[in-house]
Structure formats: structure tokens, C-alpha cells
Amino acid sequence: MHALIEYLAKIHFLIRKELLALFKDPANRSLLLLPALLQALLYGYGANYDLTHVPYAVLDQSRAAAATELVARIDGTGVFHRVATLTSSDQIVGMINRGEALLVISIPSDFEQRLASGSQAPLQVILDGRNSTTAASAAGYVSSIVTSYNESLGNPAAVAIDRRSWFNPNFESRWNMMPALIASISVMQTLMLAALSVAREREQGTFDQLLVTPLRPMQILVGKAVPSILVGLFQSTTILLIILFWFKIPMIGSLWLLYLALFVFTLAAVGIGLSISAVSLNMQQAMLYSFMLIMPLMLLSGLLTPVGNMPGILQTLTYANPLRFGIDLVRRVYLEGAVFSDVAFDFIPLLVIAAITLPLAAWLFRHRLA
Amino acid sequence: MNASGFTTRLVALTRKETRQMLRDRSNLIVGLLLPVVLILLFGYGLSLDVKHARIAVVQEDSSPTARQTVAGLQGSTYLSPVWISTMDEAERMIRAGETDAILRVPADFSRQLAAGNGRVQLLLNGVDSTTASAIDGYVAGALAVPAQQAADRAGNKPAGTASVAIVQRTWFNEPGESTWYFVPGLIVLVMTLIGAFLTSMLVAREWERGTLESLFVTPVRPLELVLSKLAPYIIVGAIDLAMCLLAAKFLFKVPMLGSLWVIIVASMLYLMVSLALGLYISAATKNQFAASQVALLASFMPAMMLSGFVFDLRNVPVVIQVISHLLPATHFMSLIKTLFMAGDIWPGIWKSCGVLLLYTVVLVAATRRKLRKSLE
Amino acid sequence: MNETVIAADLRKTFIGPDGKPFAAIDEVSLAVRAGELTALVGPDGAGKTTLMRMMAGLLKPDAGTLRVLGTDVAAAPQAVQNRISYMPQRFGLYEDLSVQENLDLYADLHGVPLELRRERFSRMLEMTDMARFTARPAGKLSGGMKQKLGLACTLVRSPDLLILDEPSVGVDPLSRRDLWKIVQQLVDEEKLSVIVSTAYMDEAERCGKVFVFHHGRLLAEGSPETLRGRARGLTFTARPPEGTPARDLQARLIDRPDLVIDAVPSGGDVRFIRRATGDDPRLAELLHDAPATPRPEELEDAFMMLLREHGKERGHAEPANGNDSAPQVAINGDKGEPVIVVRDLVRKFGDFTAVASTSFEVARGEIFGLLGPNGAGKTTTFRMLCGLLPATSGHLEVAGLDLRRARAEARGRIGYVSQKFSLYGNLSVRENLEFFAGAYGLRGAALKARVAASLNQFDLDPASRSGLLPAGYKQRLAMATGLIHEPDILFLDEPTSGIDPLARRTFWRTITSLAAHGVTIIVTTHFMEEAEYCDRIAIQDAGKLLALGTPHQVRQQAAGSGARDMNSAFIAIVEQGREPHGATP
Structure with a gap:
């Protein structure tokens, strides 16, 4: 019992030292808080797939009532903003090329006559496809406007589809992006912090001073891991609060499960970071290895594009990526209200990564020296 | 001093920087290997094009009409439907993340359809809103085809009913492949990477190792220091650019409508901005750790998230748009996408290149100021 | 032009760590003559580096004027930089470039014409004895060689003025001698004007003029002869009674600042300076068993006198008597039994042998000095002893255990003070002490008491x-940390490198009293006079043990070469060791 208390007391001193060293420096304090805050706000607004503003132009060659009504419907959506009313088809190229209009709607001169004669009237839509996702969304909008216009003409669709969207009723991509940021913004700095923790001590010579004390590798490991985990959870909490109270995205799932998920995820990230740290000889190497790792981790995580769209071999690779499971866990607990049994599988790769990297780091502390 | 002194010193310093770059393997890993990894990941890994989306079909009405109605799902390359017997099971699947959507054909579907009131239910997991919208569109398309055919067979020719048909033409990216705009964006990221991760270390390292103090007390001029540090990394950037262009052309077969030389000139111009920005961060922070953090958070991440690379800037609030347009990456992003997919549109080229040139000049001048020979 | 540097009422103020401005250079006026060696000496924080940086145009004076080579350096720094050569304390060699590439770079930057270059390079390489290593990366050179290369790089062309900032810090006696040989040769042959700052008084003694700085002020100036005069008639040598180590007598003397200004052990005797106003009977009483004889005064004596006069205001903590400064360490076991046993110790890095078959023993309560040139294998031996590096082969025992394999508790019995400051710089003094106390298993009231005692003993401000x-x-904080858990054995790796003579005296006073209380001390140093404090010393070179014994025995070993002090004995032994095999890097 006494031995255990002494064992834990030593870890406590190490954790206290690490936290002091981190937070005494005002520059460090702001370097650990501000980026999370700023990025959450910036990307909350900036990382958005939803089309809310479609600049478009109209070339109405028919100048008839039907065309005017259709254009009025388009203007009435609030999404489309008419930036120009063209008078000649020559102007279309310029509008699109210069990016002034995302799409041009061209109404032929016989539009009204065709409708009046009860036949199909073609409506030409020219899209700027430079961003294919935006183009597809815009096309979708136009198509639904035309469908409802057709219905008003007495053309009900053959089969009506009743849509219901679970977890994100308005298809807002911010709902998808922001919970993912809880995991991905914090992981960058957490991993680097862990990666630099031992490398910095090695470069400054303090690690030798630490190794001649009676501290055991396991104690050093815990002492090094806990502060990084705390920083990670702190950053995650900051982002979580912004999402809850600034962006007001409702959280469905259990807060406990969310934090359990974040803890295990951060543990895996810190394990990777500490292994990098134990392998690196100096801070420069630690930073380099972290960059090399963080880039693919981000790209293969499902943050920007869904994992399901990747080719099979890359999908398999993502099993080694803690960020993929971290993002998945947070999204599903936060938005879907998943319970433990729903997401239990996601914990397995994270625990495996932690179980490999943490003992490896502890072993490397002393054996990397030579 | 005279011009020959300038040249001698510049050549000597450039030679020194080149040697240092080549001898530190980590530079080559970040400068040449990381771009290759990124090229492959971006080209193959990143895609917004939903393919084989999982959809659970709960067919409570098994009449031939109903089966006919949903038959179109199987023909679609975008959807991979699975037939599930009960709604409970399907809902469990969506919760467990085993499917992205449920299409329910209610028991009275045929009857209602005959009454001209056929309805199906589509239940989407909206978490991934992009995928959800895409599935919505694909399902609508898949159902429309057989329904139309059925209606045609029934002889329900819409005689005399007027309708508007959309004739859609997508310029620049007819097939609507996201790879087409990811790959030009990749050039932006790779050029940013060299500046953010390599040149951002250069001056900070010399401050930390104390080599600048010795260098200062020589006839060397600040501008010579700046130029010599840029030179070797321009070569690395040029190699990376070549790799990106070759991959774009032969690996990913992305069209390049603009002239090659314009693409190269514009890219090299942006490379200068990126390198100069990294160098400025390095000279201003004087510390490798701070430099790397600032470069990552102020240069690389914004280039990925806020430059219009993945996320369309038309969708963001004005404040963010203003911030985005302060980033040199945003200007180059729109230029390079246009050059690839739309061709040489000169007014845009002049404007963007002008902005990039301005950034280069300002950043080089600012770095030169930071490197004025003083320890204060 | 007869003066290279003329300063008038020069002032430079910095913002201190406490946010208050302090004057690094305070109303300094001086004139430096051309064509000779000029020394700037003074303790840490005296302002030597600031003054040199101002001369080099790297800092601007806040007030006063500074003319270098006739040019106002603040107005036209580049004009001055084109004509001078400056070697900062840490010369910025590019470690990934080879020796030749470093030389080429500086030659190009200084615009040395190609035809002059060949002759200059070969001369520099010959003088630095580095012609064999031109292809080696600078980072792979030993500390002394790096310093010589730094000097060569500053001297790729013949400057109008050479400024050297502490060129010999952390450099072994051999390299130090070589460095000075180069400088001296250039002064003699080219009438080079040199300004050098140094902590070694024997170096200042070679100069034509010496400026003594303290706290940004100029305390004294003059030729070494004039300055030395201040100590005339006050300098003596005392011989300790048979069987008493010199350091005991030295401790007795230095603990009486009312009578004795300074005392150091030297060649088995103790050199001391008495107070001019001192009380003769009391001094005679202090020296009752140690006969004292007058000796010629040296520059160091004058320097120590000046510092002691002005040291008071700085609040230098001088131990009032030996017992107070001794930490209360309870050591179990008898004095004299071996606590460190090293037999046939070998360490190889790849095919390079850093330590070759080395054997020695250290007894409890002994002060054991490990000496050797830069790159001789001292640090490697040291790290193996502390358990930081595994031995390739051989037997190694510290307090009866191999620290590398031993349980953590065994490490709790040793203390370690490393070569460079290796505590957490952004933590306060108290936080550092508390952390290490905690790491060594102290907690609660015991920890508080121990930390308070340490703060008191080493006179440290807990909040800084x-x-x-x-x-x-x-250095004091490092010592306090190494001793926080009252270890049986203390490892000190170049503990006094870069600190001033005054602080070194205090440091050694602590060490000798620790040893008196039974703590075993293993120490490495480049200051050969510090070897005089040791019971026994070992000299290592190229991984081999060249000499082992008491300082007296080691001096005897070198007696044939006419060596009289430890410095020349060391040089003689190392050179003898190198001769048969030819020089090894």
C-alpha cells in the first residue's frame, strides 16, 4: 500500500511538472487555446458544402409570361441570386468563365409556344463545373424547382417520394463537419505535443536528468501521456462548447459516452505521438515525423470526403487510422445518439493502437539512448 | 558594394543552402516523398463522388408493380441496394452504420399507385449530408425511369400536358468528377507544403544554432540571405510541380485546357509566395517550434480548408470570404482550377498573377527587414 | 590611426527578466590601441559580450559614441563589418558542411580573391592542424576542433580588427594552447589588432592591455604589470602539514574573508592573498601549522581582489564557515571502501572505440577527477557510470550495483549535475526543486523541509x-537539484564550465565540505587548477587511461617534461600518450 502511494506520488509530481512547464509560458497557453478556438469558428463557417448562394444569369429569349413565372420561382427560393440578365447568347461564355455566375438559364424563344401546344419545352441550364459538388447541388435545386413548376402545370410525378432525414433534418453539412472537428482539430496539436515532449527534453538535456532519477519507464510514460491527454480533452471541450452554444447543433447522445470515446481516441493519438517522440533524436525530427503522419491521417479520416468513396485498399488502410474511428465515434454519438453497443466496434482499433504504441514508447525511452 | 561582390556572395550562400538541404534527409522526405504520398492520396483517396451507396430496401408490397418500381435501383452504379424484410431491422442497420438509407415501399403501394397516388418512403442518415443528398438524387432518378416506363406502357401518354424539360450542360467538368478539381488543388497544397514545412525552419534554425551572428559580421547583405534561402527550394518546388503535372496528365487523366507554360509560370509564382511566407514566419518567430506551429496553422491548414480547395467559397459568410481572400492560396486556387478546367482566361490570369507577384514582393521585403543585421 | 576602438560614455540598457531595465553597459569610456592584444575580463553579466556586439554593429548603443576603426559603428555598421572579423561565443559553424566548405563559405563572403585564398587556407589549416580533416563535417569535430575551425573561418582574410568573445570556454588545455598560438602568431607577424574576452587570467596575462569589467562598469584598466601591482606584497604560498590535503587548508583560509581575500590549492600547496588591513596575529594563528612564504603576484590575484571589493553589492553568498555550507548528509559505511568499481570498461560506437578497456576504483568520500581533451571519452565514461549508456563490455559497479540494470531505488542513491544546464528553464527554482524531490520519492512535510533547506543552503530565490x-x-540550482535527495555519490560533468572565478570558489567550497561528510564525488573539468581539489585524478585520451593517481603523482609522471603546474603536466601527459601512435583526432 505504501509502495503504491509512493509510486503514484512520483507520477503526480511528473504530471504537475509537465503541466507547469506547458502552461507557465503565456505564449504556450495561447498556442494551445487560440488555434483550437479560431479553427473551430473559421472552419465552422468555412468548411461548408451547403450551397446557400448561387449567382446566376438569365438569358430569356422568349420574353413571355411562362418564362417570367419560372424565373420568378427561381428568384423566390432565396438561394439563387440573379447577377445579370443577358441579352445575347454570346454573353454566356464570359459570365461563366469569369466565375460571375455559377449557372446560366437560357430560355429559348419558342418556350411559350411549346408549352401552349402541350409539348415539352426545353430549358437550357449551363453550369460551371469547376467545383463538381457545387455544380451538382445547383443542378439539383433547379431540377426540383422545375419539377414543382411542372406539377403546377398538372404533371404529378409518377411516384412521390416522402423524404425523412434522420439526425440532420436539413441536410446541413455543418452538422456533419463540426463534430468531426472535435476530434480532428485537437488531434493535430495533441499528437505534436506528445511527439515533442520527450524530444524537447532530449534536446535540452533534461531527459538525462530525468533518467538518473528512480522514475521507472512506466511512470515516465504515464507522466508524459496524462498532460497531453488533458490538453487534447481540453481542446475538444472548447470545440464542443462552440458547437453547442455558438453553432447550436443539438447533441443527441450521452456526454459520458462522448468523453469516453474522446479519451480512448486521444490515448491512441498520444501513444503515436510518444512513440514518435521516443524515436526522434531532436525536435526537428519529431516535428517532421508528425507532419508526415498527420497529413495522411487527416486525408484518410473521412473528415473531408467520406471513407466509403475511397478505393478498397485505402479503406482497409484506414483501420490503422485512429482519426477515422475518432471522427466516426464523435459523429455518431453526437448526432445519432448512438449507445455503447452501437459503436463498440469503433473502440477496438483505437485500443489496439494504444496498446501497441504506449508500451513501445515506454521501452524506447531508455533504449533509444545509445 | 559592387555587383560582383553581390554575385559572389549570393552564389556562395546558395551553394551552402543547397548543400545543407541535400545533406539533411528530412528535407528530402518532406520536399519530395510527402508530395508523392499526397499525390496518390488525393488522386485516389479523396472523392466526393458517391459510388455504391448502401441502401436498405424494405419491400412491404411484393406485387410485380412494386417490384418493377424499385428495379431501377439495381441498375444504378451509384447505389448498392440490399433487400431487408422488416422496417425494424432496417432501422437497426441505419443506427449501426450498416446502411446509409432505407427505401420503404408500403404494403398498399400498388393500390395507391393505381389510384394515382403512389408513395414510397425514403429515410436517409443525414449525418453525412453530402452523401445523403446524393443518394436522394440517385433514388429519385432510379425510381423515375421504371415509373415512366410503366406509365408509358399503360398508355398513359401525357397527351396535351405541357412540361418543362431541363437540358443540362456542365461546362469544364462534364462528368462531374471531384478528382478534376482535387488534383489542381493538390498543386496548391504541395506548393504550400514546401513553404510551410521547409523554408519555415531555415531562419529559425540559424537563430537557434547561433550561426546568424557569425554571418552578420561579414559583408553579407540581408537580401542576399533571403534570396539564397529561396533558391534551392525553388528547384524542389519545380520538381514537385513536374510530378504533380505528370500525375495529373497520365495517372488521373485530368484535362488541362490552359496552356502548359501559363500553368507553370503561375505555379512558380505561387511557389515564390509560399516560400517567402515560410521564410517570413521563420524570421519573425526565430524559433523552430513556434515557426512550425504558425506555419501549420496560418499557412497550411487555411490553404486546405479556406482557399476554396474542397469547400466552395460561395457558401461561406462574408467575414470568412474576406479572410479567404487575404490568403494567397485562394487566389492561386481559383487560377489553377480555371487554367486546368476552363483554359487561358486572360483577365483572371493577369489579376491573380498580379496579386501573387505583389505578395512575393511584400513578403521578400518584409523578410529582408526582419533579417537586418541586428541582435535586438 | 593608433586607436581601433574609442568609446565615450557608452550605455546600453536591456529589460531584465523582472521587467525592469538594467544597464548592461554603464557609462563606459575606453580606447583600444592598434596592433596589440587587448583583453576584456570580468565575471558573468559584466557586459563583455554586449560591448563586443556593439563593436561588431550587432547592437546599437542607447547613449554615448562608439567609433571602430574611425567609423561611427551605430551609423554605418556595414562599413565596420566589412573590415573586422568577429567570433561570437558560440561560433556558428554549419555542422552539416565540411571543414573545407565552411572555410570556402566565409572566404566567399569576405570576397577573398582565389589566388590569396590558397595560401591563406593552407596556412590556417596548418596552424590549426586540421589539414587532414578538411572533408569531415564540422558537426563531427570535437569541441576544441570546432573552436579552432571557428577561428580559422573568422581569419580567412586578414581583418583590420579581430574580436573574439570567450574563445576558450569549454575547450581543453591543448586546444586552448593551439588557439592562442594562432592568435599570437598573427599579432606578431601581421600586427593584427585583437580584442578578446576571457575568464582565464593566464590568457589575459598575455595581452598588452586589460580592461576589467563588473556590472557594466569599467573597474580598472592597464597593462597586466600595472594591474598586478595592486596585489603586491599580499600574495603568499602556504604549505599544508604533512598528511593534510591542500584543499583542507584552502577551505580553512577561504572561510576567513576577514583575513584572506582568496585561496586556491596549487601543486600541493595553497596560494592565498591576505587582506592588506588584516590582523597579523590572527592570520598567524590561522596559519599555525602551515608555513607561508611570499610569492610573486599574478594577474589573477589582482582580479580576485577587484572582484571581492565589488562583489559585496551583488550579494555573493560566501559561506561563513565550512560547517554551515555542508549539507547534512548521513552516509552509512566506512570511508575508504570502494563505491565505484570499473574494470575493463569498453564502449564502441560502430567501429569507433570511445572508451578502451578502462579500469579504476573510487573510494567513499573521495573526490575523483576525470580529465582529458575534448572528445577523449570522458563524457562517454561518465554516462556509463550514471547508467545513461550501456557498456559494450566490462564490469561496472556503482554503490554495488550496475545502474543500468539496477532497480530504480539504486538510482535514488546518486546525484547528477550535467555539463550544460539541464533543468526546466521555464519553471521557477522552487518548482524545479520540488519536482526532483518528488521524483526521488520525497513528499509532504519532508519535501517542504528539504526544499527549504536547499534554498537556504544555496542562497536561491525560490520564485525566479x-x-x-x-x-x-x-550552476547552484543544478547542484541543489543534484543534492536534493542527499545522495551518497555525486556525478558532476564540467560543472564550472563558463562560470566566473568567484562563483567557482564558492562551488568548490561546497564540494570539499560534501566530501568531508563522506559524499563521493566524480567530477570532470577543463580547468586544470581545479584538479588540485581532487584526491585522485585520471587522465583519459582517445578512450585510453593515460594517468591515474593523486595530483602529486600525476605531476610527478610528467616531471620529466619540466611541467610544474597541472596545466602543463596535463599537456605533457596527453602529448606523450599521442606520440607513439601519431596524432589521433
């Missing part, structure tokens, strides 16, 4: 930030 302490105080 460790990284911003002056070098002498950093």
Missing part, C-alpha cells in the same frame, strides 16, 4: 525563473 538565472546561479 530557472532559465533566466545568471550562469553562477544556474
Whole structure:
């Protein structure tokens, strides 16, 4: 019992030292808080797939009532903003090329006559496809406007589809992006912090001073891991609060499960970071290895594009990526209200990564020296 | 001093920087290997094009009409439907993340359809809103085809009913492949990477190792220091650019409508901005750790998230748009996408290149100021 | 033009760590003559580096004027930089470039014409004895060689003025001798004007003029002869009674600042300076068993006198008597039994043998000095002893255990003070002490009491930030940390490198009293006079043990070469060791 208390007391001193060293420096304090805050706000607004503003132009060659009504419907959506009313088809190229209009709607001169004669009237839509996702969304909008216009003409669709969207009723991509940021913004700095923790001590010579004390590798490991985990959870909490109270995205799932998920995820990230740290000889190497790792981790995580769209071999690779499971866990607990049994599988790769990297780091502390 | 002194010193310093770059393997890993990894990941890994989306079909009405109605799902390359017997099971699947959507054909579907009131239910997991919208569109398309055919067979020719048909033409990216705009964006990221991760270390390292103090007390001029540090990394950037262009052309077969030389000139111009920005961060922070953090958070991440690379800037609030347009990456992003997919549109080229040139000049001048020979 | 540097009412103020401005250079006026060696000496924080940086145009004076080579350096720094050569304390060699590439770079930057270059390079390489290593990366050179290369790089062309900032810090006696040979040769042959700052008084003694600085002020100036005069008639040598180590007598003397200004052990005797106003009977009483004879005064004596006069205001903690400064360490076991046993110790890095079959023993309560040139294998031996590096082969025992394999508790019995400051710089003094006390298993009231005792013993301010302490105080904090758990054995790796003579005296006073209380001390140093404090010393070169014994025995071993002090004995032994095999890097 006494031995255990002494064992834990030593870890406590190490954790206290690490936290002091981190937070005494005002520059460090702001370097650990501000980026999370700023990025959450910036990307909350900036990382958005939803089309809310479609600049478009109209070339109405028919100048008839039907065309005017259709254009009025388009203007009435609030999404489309008419930036120009063209008078000649020559102007279309310029509008699109210069990016002034995302799409041009061209109404032929016989539009009204065709409708009046009860036949199909073609409506030409020219899209700027430079961003294919935006183009597809815009096309979708136009198509639904035309469908409802057709219905008003007495053309009900053959089969009506009743849509219901679970977890994100308005298809807002911010709902998808922001919970993912809880995991991905914090992981960058957490991993680097862990990666630099031992490398910095090695470069400054303090690690030798630490190794001649009676501290055991396991104690050093815990002492090094806990502060990084705390920083990670702190950053995650900051982002979580912004999402809850600034962006007001409702959280469905259990807060406990969310934090359990974040803890295990951060543990895996810190394990990777500490292994990098134990392998690196100096801070420069630690930073380099972290960059090399963080880039693919981000790209293969499902943050920007869904994992399901990747080719099979890359999908398999993502099993080694803690960020993929971290993002998945947070999204599903936060938005879907998943319970433990729903997401239990996601914990397995994270625990495996932690179980490999943490003992490896502890072993490397002393054996990397030579 | 005279011009020959300038040249001698510049050549000597450039030679020194080149040697240092080549001898530190980590530079080559970040400068040449990381771009290759990124090229492959971006080209193959990143895609917004939903393919084989999982959809659970709960067919409570098994009449031939109903089966006919949903038959179109199987023909679609975008959807991979699975037939599930009960709604409970399907809902469990969506919760467990085993499917992205449920299409329910209610028991009275045929009857209602005959009454001209056929309805199906589509239940989407909206978490991934992009995928959800895409599935919505694909399902609508898949159902429309057989329904139309059925209606045609029934002889329900819409005689005399007027309708508007959309004739859609997508310029620049007819097939609507996201790879087409990811790959030009990749050039932006790779050029940013060299500046953010390599040149951002250069001056900070010399401050930390104390080599600048010795260098200062020589006839060397600040501008010579700046130029010599840029030179070797321009070569690395040029190699990376070549790799990106070759991959774009032969690996990913992305069209390049603009002239090659314009693409190269514009890219090299942006490379200068990126390198100069990294160098400025390095000279201003004087510390490798701070430099790397600032470069990552102020240069690389914004280039990925806020430059219009993945996320369309038309969708963001004005404040963010203003911030985005302060980033040199945003200007180059729109230029390079246009050059690839739309061709040489000169007014845009002049404007963007002008902005990039301005950034280069300002950043080089600012770095030169930071490197004025003083320890204060 | 007869003066290279003329300063008038020069002033430079910095913002201190406490946010208050302090004058690094305070109303300094001086004139430096051309064509000779000029020394700037003074303790840490005296302002030597600031003054040199101002001369080099790297800092601008806040007030006063500074003319270098006739040019106002603040107005036209580049004009001055084109004509001078400056070697900062840490010369910025590019470690990944080879020796030749470093030389080429500086030659190009200085615009040395190709035809002159060949002759200059070969001369530099010959003088630095580095012609064999031109292809080696600078980072792979030993500390002394790096310093010589730094000097060669500053001297790729013949400057109008050469400024050297502490060129010999951390450099072994051999390299130090070589460095000075080069400088001296250039002064003699080319009438080079040189300004050098140094902590070694024997170096200042070679100069034509010496400026003594303290706290940014000029305390004294003059030729070494004039300055030396201040100590005339006050300098003596005392011989300790048979069987008493010199350091005991030295401790007795230095603990009486009312009678004795300074005392150091030297060649088995103790050199001391008495107070001019001192009380003769009391001094005679102090020296009752140690006959004292007058000796010629040296520059160091004058320097120590000046510092002691002005040291008071700085609040230098001088131990009032030996017992107070001794930590209360309870050592179990008898004095004299071996606590460190090293047999046939070998360490190889790849095919390079850093330590070759080395054997020695250290007894309890002994002060054991490990000496050797840069790159001789001292640090490697040291790290193996502390358990930081595994041995390739051989037997190694510290307190009866191999620290590398031993359980953690065994490490709790040793203390370690490393070569460079290796505590957490952004933590306060108290936080550092508390952390290490905790790491050694102290907690609660015991920890508080121990930390308070340490703070008191080493006169440290608990709230100051460790990284911003002056070098002498950093050194004290490192000692306090190494001793926080009252270890049986203390390892000190170049503990006095870069700290001033005054702080070194205090430091050694602590060490000798620790040893008196039974703590075993293993120490490495480049100051050969410090070897005089040791019971026994070992000299290592190229991984081999060249000499082992008491300082007296080691001096005897070199007696044939006419060596009289430890410095020349060391040089003689190392050179003898190198001769048969030809020089090894």
C-alpha cells in the first residue's frame, strides 16, 4: 500500500511538472487555446458544402409570361441570386468563365409556344463545373424547382417520394463537419505535443536528468501521456462548447459516452505521438515525423470526403487510422445518439493502437539512448 | 558594394543552402516523398463522388408493380441496394452504420399507385449530408425511369400536358468528377507544403544554432540571405510541380485546357509566395517550434480548408470570404482550377498573377527587414 | 590611426527578466590601441559580450559614441563589418558542411580573391592542424576542433580588427594552447589588432592591455604589470602539514574573508592573498601549522581582489564557515571502501572505440577527477557510470550495483549535475526543486523541509525563473537539484564550465565540505587548477587511461617534461600518450 502511494506520488509530481512547464509560458497557453478556438469558428463557417448562394444569369429569349413565372420561382427560393440578365447568347461564355455566375438559364424563344401546344419545352441550364459538388447541388435545386413548376402545370410525378432525414433534418453539412472537428482539430496539436515532449527534453538535456532519477519507464510514460491527454480533452471541450452554444447543433447522445470515446481516441493519438517522440533524436525530427503522419491521417479520416468513396485498399488502410474511428465515434454519438453497443466496434482499433504504441514508447525511452 | 561582390556572395550562400538541404534527409522526405504520398492520396483517396451507396430496401408490397418500381435501383452504379424484410431491422442497420438509407415501399403501394397516388418512403442518415443528398438524387432518378416506363406502357401518354424539360450542360467538368478539381488543388497544397514545412525552419534554425551572428559580421547583405534561402527550394518546388503535372496528365487523366507554360509560370509564382511566407514566419518567430506551429496553422491548414480547395467559397459568410481572400492560396486556387478546367482566361490570369507577384514582393521585403543585421 | 576602438560614455540598457531595465553597459569610456592584444575580463553579466556586439554593429548603443576603426559603428555598421572579423561565443559553424566548405563559405563572403585564398587556407589549416580533416563535417569535430575551425573561418582574410568573445570556454588545455598560438602568431607577424574576452587570467596575462569589467562598469584598466601591482606584497604560498590535503587548508583560509581575500590549492600547496588591513596575529594563528612564504603576484590575484571589493553589492553568498555550507548528509559505511568499481570498461560506437578497456576504483568520500581533451571519452565514461549508456563490455559497479540494470531505488542513491544546464528553464527554482524531490520519492512535510533547506543552503530565490538565472546561479540550482535527495555519490560533468572565478570558489567550497561528510564525488573539468581539489585524478585520451593517481603523482609522471603546474603536466601527459601512435583526432 505504501509502495503504491509512493509510486503514484512520483507520477503526480511528473504530471504537475509537465503541466507547469506547458502552461507557465503565456505564449504556450495561447498556442494551445487560440488555434483550437479560431479553427473551430473559421472552419465552422468555412468548411461548408451547403450551397446557400448561387449567382446566376438569365438569358430569356422568349420574353413571355411562362418564362417570367419560372424565373420568378427561381428568384423566390432565396438561394439563387440573379447577377445579370443577358441579352445575347454570346454573353454566356464570359459570365461563366469569369466565375460571375455559377449557372446560366437560357430560355429559348419558342418556350411559350411549346408549352401552349402541350409539348415539352426545353430549358437550357449551363453550369460551371469547376467545383463538381457545387455544380451538382445547383443542378439539383433547379431540377426540383422545375419539377414543382411542372406539377403546377398538372404533371404529378409518377411516384412521390416522402423524404425523412434522420439526425440532420436539413441536410446541413455543418452538422456533419463540426463534430468531426472535435476530434480532428485537437488531434493535430495533441499528437505534436506528445511527439515533442520527450524530444524537447532530449534536446535540452533534461531527459538525462530525468533518467538518473528512480522514475521507472512506466511512470515516465504515464507522466508524459496524462498532460497531453488533458490538453487534447481540453481542446475538444472548447470545440464542443462552440458547437453547442455558438453553432447550436443539438447533441443527441450521452456526454459520458462522448468523453469516453474522446479519451480512448486521444490515448491512441498520444501513444503515436510518444512513440514518435521516443524515436526522434531532436525536435526537428519529431516535428517532421508528425507532419508526415498527420497529413495522411487527416486525408484518410473521412473528415473531408467520406471513407466509403475511397478505393478498397485505402479503406482497409484506414483501420490503422485512429482519426477515422475518432471522427466516426464523435459523429455518431453526437448526432445519432448512438449507445455503447452501437459503436463498440469503433473502440477496438483505437485500443489496439494504444496498446501497441504506449508500451513501445515506454521501452524506447531508455533504449533509444545509445 | 559592387555587383560582383553581390554575385559572389549570393552564389556562395546558395551553394551552402543547397548543400545543407541535400545533406539533411528530412528535407528530402518532406520536399519530395510527402508530395508523392499526397499525390496518390488525393488522386485516389479523396472523392466526393458517391459510388455504391448502401441502401436498405424494405419491400412491404411484393406485387410485380412494386417490384418493377424499385428495379431501377439495381441498375444504378451509384447505389448498392440490399433487400431487408422488416422496417425494424432496417432501422437497426441505419443506427449501426450498416446502411446509409432505407427505401420503404408500403404494403398498399400498388393500390395507391393505381389510384394515382403512389408513395414510397425514403429515410436517409443525414449525418453525412453530402452523401445523403446524393443518394436522394440517385433514388429519385432510379425510381423515375421504371415509373415512366410503366406509365408509358399503360398508355398513359401525357397527351396535351405541357412540361418543362431541363437540358443540362456542365461546362469544364462534364462528368462531374471531384478528382478534376482535387488534383489542381493538390498543386496548391504541395506548393504550400514546401513553404510551410521547409523554408519555415531555415531562419529559425540559424537563430537557434547561433550561426546568424557569425554571418552578420561579414559583408553579407540581408537580401542576399533571403534570396539564397529561396533558391534551392525553388528547384524542389519545380520538381514537385513536374510530378504533380505528370500525375495529373497520365495517372488521373485530368484535362488541362490552359496552356502548359501559363500553368507553370503561375505555379512558380505561387511557389515564390509560399516560400517567402515560410521564410517570413521563420524570421519573425526565430524559433523552430513556434515557426512550425504558425506555419501549420496560418499557412497550411487555411490553404486546405479556406482557399476554396474542397469547400466552395460561395457558401461561406462574408467575414470568412474576406479572410479567404487575404490568403494567397485562394487566389492561386481559383487560377489553377480555371487554367486546368476552363483554359487561358486572360483577365483572371493577369489579376491573380498580379496579386501573387505583389505578395512575393511584400513578403521578400518584409523578410529582408526582419533579417537586418541586428541582435535586438 | 593608433586607436581601433574609442568609446565615450557608452550605455546600453536591456529589460531584465523582472521587467525592469538594467544597464548592461554603464557609462563606459575606453580606447583600444592598434596592433596589440587587448583583453576584456570580468565575471558573468559584466557586459563583455554586449560591448563586443556593439563593436561588431550587432547592437546599437542607447547613449554615448562608439567609433571602430574611425567609423561611427551605430551609423554605418556595414562599413565596420566589412573590415573586422568577429567570433561570437558560440561560433556558428554549419555542422552539416565540411571543414573545407565552411572555410570556402566565409572566404566567399569576405570576397577573398582565389589566388590569396590558397595560401591563406593552407596556412590556417596548418596552424590549426586540421589539414587532414578538411572533408569531415564540422558537426563531427570535437569541441576544441570546432573552436579552432571557428577561428580559422573568422581569419580567412586578414581583418583590420579581430574580436573574439570567450574563445576558450569549454575547450581543453591543448586546444586552448593551439588557439592562442594562432592568435599570437598573427599579432606578431601581421600586427593584427585583437580584442578578446576571457575568464582565464593566464590568457589575459598575455595581452598588452586589460580592461576589467563588473556590472557594466569599467573597474580598472592597464597593462597586466600595472594591474598586478595592486596585489603586491599580499600574495603568499602556504604549505599544508604533512598528511593534510591542500584543499583542507584552502577551505580553512577561504572561510576567513576577514583575513584572506582568496585561496586556491596549487601543486600541493595553497596560494592565498591576505587582506592588506588584516590582523597579523590572527592570520598567524590561522596559519599555525602551515608555513607561508611570499610569492610573486599574478594577474589573477589582482582580479580576485577587484572582484571581492565589488562583489559585496551583488550579494555573493560566501559561506561563513565550512560547517554551515555542508549539507547534512548521513552516509552509512566506512570511508575508504570502494563505491565505484570499473574494470575493463569498453564502449564502441560502430567501429569507433570511445572508451578502451578502462579500469579504476573510487573510494567513499573521495573526490575523483576525470580529465582529458575534448572528445577523449570522458563524457562517454561518465554516462556509463550514471547508467545513461550501456557498456559494450566490462564490469561496472556503482554503490554495488550496475545502474543500468539496477532497480530504480539504486538510482535514488546518486546525484547528477550535467555539463550544460539541464533543468526546466521555464519553471521557477522552487518548482524545479520540488519536482526532483518528488521524483526521488520525497513528499509532504519532508519535501517542504528539504526544499527549504536547499534554498537556504544555496542562497536561491525560490520564485525566479530557472532559465533566466545568471550562469553562477544556474550552476547552484543544478547542484541543489543534484543534492536534493542527499545522495551518497555525486556525478558532476564540467560543472564550472563558463562560470566566473568567484562563483567557482564558492562551488568548490561546497564540494570539499560534501566530501568531508563522506559524499563521493566524480567530477570532470577543463580547468586544470581545479584538479588540485581532487584526491585522485585520471587522465583519459582517445578512450585510453593515460594517468591515474593523486595530483602529486600525476605531476610527478610528467616531471620529466619540466611541467610544474597541472596545466602543463596535463599537456605533457596527453602529448606523450599521442606520440607513439601519431596524432589521433
